[in-house]
Amino acid sequence: xxxxxxxxxxxxxxxxxxxxxxxxxxxxxxxxxxxxxxxxxxxxxxxxxxxxxxxxxxxxxxxxxxxxxxxxxxxxxxxxxxxxxxxxxxxxxxxxxxxxxxxxxxxxxxxxxxxxxxxxxxxxxxxxxxxxxxxxxxxxxxxxxxxxxxxxxxxxxxxxxxxxxxxxxxxxxxxxxxxxxxxxxxxxxxxxxxxxxxxxxxxxxxxxxxxxxxxxxxxxxxxxxxxxxxxxxxxxxxxxxxxxxxxxxxxxxxxxxxxxxxxxxxxxxxxxxxxxxxxxxxxxxxxxxxxxxxxxxxxxxxxxxxxxxxxxxxxxxxxxxxxxxxxxxxxxxxxxxxxxxxxxxxxxxxxxxxxxxxxxxxxxxxxxxxxx
Numbered sequence: 001x002x003x004x005x006x007x008x009x010x011x012x013x014x015x016x017x018x019x020x021x022x023x024x025x026x027x028x029x030x031x032x033x034x035x036x037x038x039x040x041x042x043x044x045x046x047x048x049x050x051x052x053x054x055x056x057x058x059x060x061x062x063x064x065x066x067x068x069x070x071x072x073x074x075x076x077x078x079x080x081x082x083x084x085x086x087x088x089x090x091x092x093x094x095x096x097x098x099x100x101x102x103x104x105x106x107x108x109x110x111x112x113x114x115x116x117x118x119x120x121x122x123x124x125x126x127x128x129x130x131x132x133x134x135x136x137x138x139x140x141x142x143x144x145x146x147x148x149x150x151x152x153x154x155x156x157x158x159x160x161x162x163x164x165x166x167x168x169x170x171x172x173x174x175x176x177x178x179x180x181x182x183x184x185x186x187x188x189x190x191x192x193x194x195x196x197x198x199x200x201x202x203x204x205x206x207x208x209x210x211x212x213x214x215x216x217x218x219x220x221x222x223x224x225x226x227x228x229x230x231x232x233x234x235x236x237x238x239x240x241x242x243x244x245x246x247x248x249x250x251x252x253x254x255x256x257x258x259x260x261x262x263x264x265x266x267x268x269x270x271x272x273x274x275x276x277x278x279x280x281x282x283x284x285x286x287x288x289x290x291x292x293x294x295x296x297x298x299x300x301x302x303x304x305x306x307x308x309x310x311x312x313x314x315x316x317x318x319x320x321x322x323x324x325x326x327x328x329x330x331x332x333x334x335x336x337x338x339x340x341x342x343x344x345x346x347x348x349x350x351x352x353x354x355x356x357x358x359x360x361x362x363x364x365x366x367x368x369x370x371x372x
Contacts, residue, residue: 066080067080067224067349068080068105068124068125069124069219069220069221069222070084070105070106070122070124070125070150070219070221070222070352071105071125071349071350071351071352072222072224072225072226072347072348072349072350073125073349073350075125076125076127076128077127078127079216080125080219081216081217081218081219082124082215082216082217082219083151083152083153083208083213083214083215083216083217083219084105084122084123084124084150084151084152084153084217084219085122085123085124085152085153085155085201085204086120086121086122086123086146086147086148086150086152086153086154086155087120087121087123087133087134087136087155087156087199087204088118088119088120088136088137088138088139088143088154088155088156088157089101089118089119089120089121089133089134089135089136089137090118090119090134090135090136090137090194090195090197091109091116091117091118091119091137092116092195093254093272094191094192094195095135095137095195096271096276097276097277097278097279098119098134098135098278098279099131099132099133099134099198099278099279099280100121100123100129100131100132100133100134100200100278100280101119101121101278101285102278102281102283102285102286102351103123103126103129104121104122104123104351105122105123105124105125105126105351105352106121106122106150106351106352106353106354107119107120107121107122107285107287107351107352107353107354108120108121108122108146108353108354108355108356109249109256109353109354109355109356110142110143110146110249110308110310110355110356111249111250111253111297111306111308111356111358112140112306113303113304113305113306114252114304115249115250115251115252115253116253117249117253117256118137118140118143120143120146120147121133122147122150122152123201124150124219129201130200130201130202131200131280132188132198132199132200132280133198133199133200133201134197134198134199135191135194135195135196135197135198136155136156136157136177136185136197136198136199137156137157137158137194137197138156138157138158138159138160138163139154139156139158139159139160139163139167139174139176140159140160140162140163140305140306141160141162141163141166141307142306142307142308142309142310143156143163144163144166144167144172145310145311146310148172148334149220149310149331149334149335149336150219150220150335151217151218151219151220151335152217153173153174153175153204153208153213153214154167154172154173154174154175155174155175155199155204156174156175156176156177157176157177157178157185157194157197158176158177158178159176160305162300162305164179173208173211173213173214175199175204175207175208175211177197177199180211181207181211183203183207184199184203184204184206184207185197185198185199185203186198186199220333220334220335220336222337222338222347222352223344223345223346223347224346224347224348224349225346225347225348225349226349238323238325239323239324239325239326240323240324240325240369241322241323241324241370241371242260242319242322242323242324242369242370242371243259243260243322243370243371243372244257244258244259244260244369244370244371244372245257245258245267245290245319245324245367245368245369246367246368246369247292247355247357247366247367248365248366248367249355249357249358249366250358254271254272255270255271255272255273256269256270256271256355257269257270257271257273258270258287258290258319258353260322261286262322264286265288265321265348266286266287266288266350267286267287267288267290267319267353268284268285268286269284269285269286269287269353270284286351287350287351287352287353288320288347288348288349288350288351288352289318289319289320289347289348289350289351289352289353290318290319290320290352290353290355291316291317291318291319291329291338291352291353291354291355292316292317292319292355292357292367293310293314293316293329293336293354293355293356293357294314294315294316294357294358294359294363295308295309295310295312295314295356295357295358295359296308296309296312296314296358296359296360297309297358297359297360308356310331310356311331312331313328313329313330313331314328314329314359315327315328315329315359316328316329316338317367317369318338318340318345318347319369320347320348321348324369325340325345326340327339327340327341327345336354355367
């Protein structure tokens with residue numbers, strides 16, 4: 001048998017070499033794949049969808065902010081259902097300057113006797129003032145009515161016979177220095193009686209607690225201009241220019257004057273030709289709103305005591321922001337309300353001074369306002 005030639009081995013050698021090379025190549029790729037680390041892949045960050053927060057309406061904004069019912073300003077502490085206090089303040093010349101009047105939410109001025117006016121200071125929203133209030137003076141039936149129109153407990157020293165009959169027979173909530181609450185008042189020895197009787201918020205609260213008077217009340221609310229509202233109905237005053245007001249409560253009364261201050265937007269109060277100042281701060285009293293209330297007055301006895309009708313309603317003039325507009329006052333559910341053209345008058349947030357003057361033939365000259 002003949003041996004295979006050299007040439008017959010060549011194809012087999014080449015094929016086996018190719019196969020070996022393919023095996024080596026495969027091993028190399030496999031090892032390279034095992035030893036290599038995968039390159040990090042860039043990823044697009046996932047951004048959560050942006051949800052626009054709803055824009056609150058003016059009504060919702062107003063609801064979120066609790067406002068004081070008698071001033072329209074932000075309520076700082078406690079509950080607005082806290083019961084107001086009505087303090088009868090002496091306004092004779094020897095009683096001035098008084099203490100604590102600027103801290104009242106509302107200041108009501110009305111005739112007492114002999115051409116002298118009495119001030120009814122309604123305290124409600126200011127919980128920070130701890131100073132003295134006074135001098136405190138006596139009460140009358142219409143002063144009881146004024147105080148109770150704000151849901152207030154009454155604070156006074158003495159009263160007319162008719163006033164006492166109403167307080168006692170109708171079981172009113174009152175603190176009287178003479179008859180039932182002497183420990184909650186004190187006298188300032190630097191002044192002569194009866195122009196030196198004072199109290200403060202702490203003593204009034206102690207007296208009310210001792211007598212188990214209601215400490216909360218359904219407090220009536222005035223209507224106020226809020227410039228963030230969409231509805232400005234009745235917001236702009238469309239009246240006469242009134243940057244100065246003069247009031248003569250009677251032919252024998254000291255003149256009361258108010259001068260509008262453009263910078264602050266308040267009316268600065270004067271009496272008898274001088275600024276009506278606070279005893280503690282020395283600053284003149286000021287108000288955001290002035291409301292003239294025309295009411296029937298009648299003398300009821302030889303002493304000159306008056307009956308003032310603060311229930312029937314009638315003509316009113318609302319003065320704010322340098323303007324005066326005619327309107328009307330009413331007692332709605334026992335509370336004072338003011339209307340202009342049939343709609344509730346919008347007051348400026350802040351303190352309101354209500355001046356009750358006689359509604360008779362002389363009333364035209366009792367209150368005069370003008371541009372300067």
